[in-house]
Amino acid sequence: MVNIDEEPRNIRIERHASWAELFFDLVAVAGVAALAHVLGPELDAAALGLYALLFLALWLSWTTFMLYGNVAAGQTRVLRMMVGMFGLGVMAASVPGVAHTVLEHGGDLLPLNVFAIAYIATRVYGSKSWQRGAVLLDFPVVQYSAGLLPWFASLWADEHWKLALWAAGVCLDLLLILVLSGSRILQRVQSYLSSPERSRRRRRSWGRSDGAGPAIHGVSVDPAHLSERLGLFVIIVLGESVVQVAAAASEATYDLGLLATAIASFILLAGLFGLSVVFGYAGLPHLRAGRIPTRAALGLHCLVTGVVATIAVPLSLVVSHGSDPLPDHVRWLLxxxxxxxxxxxxxxxxxxxxxDLQRTISRIITGIAAPLLLGLLATAVSGRMLVVYLTLIVLAHLWFERRLTPIEAAPTDSSPDPAGGS
Structure with a gap:
């Protein structure tokens, strides 16, 4: 089992995300921002399902190229990253059209086909980025295309079958994440290639008396670089959430209520930054280095970024509603x-x-039960006050983390700790 970080926290590792990787992350987050068109005022189960489906597709595409850059390191081809960016950009640009067709029954299937083609091309191109014979031990699903078969079939299906096939493809990828083991794949491939029959075939194919063909070897992620990329992605998503709230405020009437809502929204998002990055690791709240496998960390990162991106939508609607109580579905979403x-x-x-047990119980009561009770009981509370209450919950968690979890010493200079330290 490969852990997300097996390096001591006090060892300085010089590698950081490159400019091309940061550019790539910004393009990926543009796709996340486009998902605001899916979660609008008319929120329902169909919108939530479509949001989750499109977000998972964008995240899987981003992860494919992110892990390629992580393993390739100095041999990363910038042109290949740029092609991946273009694919993600096409996916992002088609999101509003997909939302209009599915949620408003627009009838035009072109945006859905464009999104599917861009997703297929991006995933296939990304999966071919690895060196020949390399097997990614930590997250092998990005090298395989079984989950793309339903997406191919969806190009010839009608609207409802398209979405069903998309969901089937994403679920297949998620299942493969759970069951695929890179180490087992490597062992099976090596065992197959070392069999006598396979050796004879290689001698005929490669024209070598020793039957040697392409070497099959396992590769692993750089844990410090991975933690930095995951943390940066969460930071950029939070920054995009601030942009959405600011955009909503720019169209509202300026008064003290708007100022209070904007301040509370900003503090709430900044508090999530503190919990995920300052007191967390790899963008995940309460995580510690070297404690869970890379595969589990990536799965949790997908969920955390999806939730953080979701929070921006109701916050923007609170700015629009002002002092009015939120509609039930918006209150429950927030x-x-x-x-x-x-x-x-x-x-x-x-x-x-x-x-420990006591801290876990307190987090369940204050962090989970309290917001759910607000969703259930705060029907007459203004959206502004609801944001204030939730902000106080986040601040309380920050206060307890600051008190109970001492921040580790920073590096000797002003540059960030690449291993994810605070």
Missing amino acids: CGAVAAYFTLGVVTGVASHSS
Whole structure:
């Protein structure tokens, strides 16, 4: 089992995300921002399902190229990254059209086909980025295309079957994440290639008396670089959330209520930054280095970034509603997203053994039960006050983390710790 970080926290590792990788992350987050067109005022189960489906597709595409850059390191081809960026850009640009067709029954299937083609091309191109014979031990699903078969079939299906096939493809990829082991794949391939029959075939194919063909070897991620990329992605998503709230405020009437809502929203998002980055690791709240496998960390990162991106939508709607109570579905989206964030924090805390029983129970009560009670009971509370209450919950968690988890010493200079330290 490969851990997300097996390096001591006090060892300085010089490698950081490159400019091309940062550019790539910004393009990927542009796709996440486009998902705001899916979660609008008319929120329902169909919108939530479509949001989750499109987000997972964008995240899987980003992860494919992110892990390629992580393993390739100095041999990363910038042109290949740029092609991946273009594919993600096409996916992002088609999101509003997909939302209009599916949620408003626009009838035009072109945006859905464009999104599917861009996703297929991006995943296939990304999976071919690895050196010949290399097997990624930590997250092998990015090298295989079984989950793309339903997406291919969807190009000839109608609207409802398209979405069903997309969901089947994403679920297949998620299942492969759970069951595929890079070490087992490597062992099976090596065992197959070393068989006498295979050796004879290689001698005929490669024209060599020793039957040697392409060497099959396993590669692993750079844990410090991976933690930096995951943390940066969460930071950029939080920054995009601030942009969405600011954009909504720019169209509202300026008064003290708007100022109070904007300040509370900013503090809430900044508090999530503190919990995920300052007191967390790799962008995950309550995680500690070297405690969980890379595969588990990537799965939790997907969920955390999805929840953080979701919070921006109801916050923007609060700015629009002002002092009015929020519609039930918007109130539940906001409170449910905050509760989901703290639920994931409890999971990471327990999985990485960074929480004792008392701390876990207190996080469940204050971080999960309290927001859910607000969603259930705060029907007459203004959206502004609801944000204030949720902000106080986040600040309380920050205060307890600051008190109970001492921040580790910073590096000797002003540059960030690449191993994810604070």
